[in-house]
Amino acid sequence: MTYKPQPKDTKSIVLDKELLELLESLAKNNHDVWASSRIAEGWTYGEAKDSRLKTTPCLVPYEDLPESEKEYDRNTCLETLRFIKAMGYEIIKKEASAGEDGNTGWLYWFRYIKIYV
Secondary structure, X not given: OOOOOOOOOOOOOOOOHHHHHHHXXXXXHHHHHHHXXXXXXXXXXXXXXXXXXXXXXXXXXXXXXXXXXXXXXXXXXXXXXXXXXXXXXXXXXXXXXXXXXXXXXXXXXXXXXXXXX
């Protein structure tokens, strides 16, 4: 069997300024999810990637990653955001209510808009 990936073409999807600002936070979280999974599988930090020894130089905080690795995470998240919009969802930033500490935060939620043609 030959696998031929066919991702949805999202090149025409334009993200607004707020979503682009969200991108870096998503990329950091994406890296943290990946790193948590690797650590749970027994991987550790190492100067070079070695699948046999389960070491990788990418088990560092997002801020310490080489720019090429950050760009990989950003692109993954960018394509996810574009895909969500291409599927007819809106991503809307809403102010959250004050938490126990009195601080308000922001949350994002998705709303599906059905388009009738």
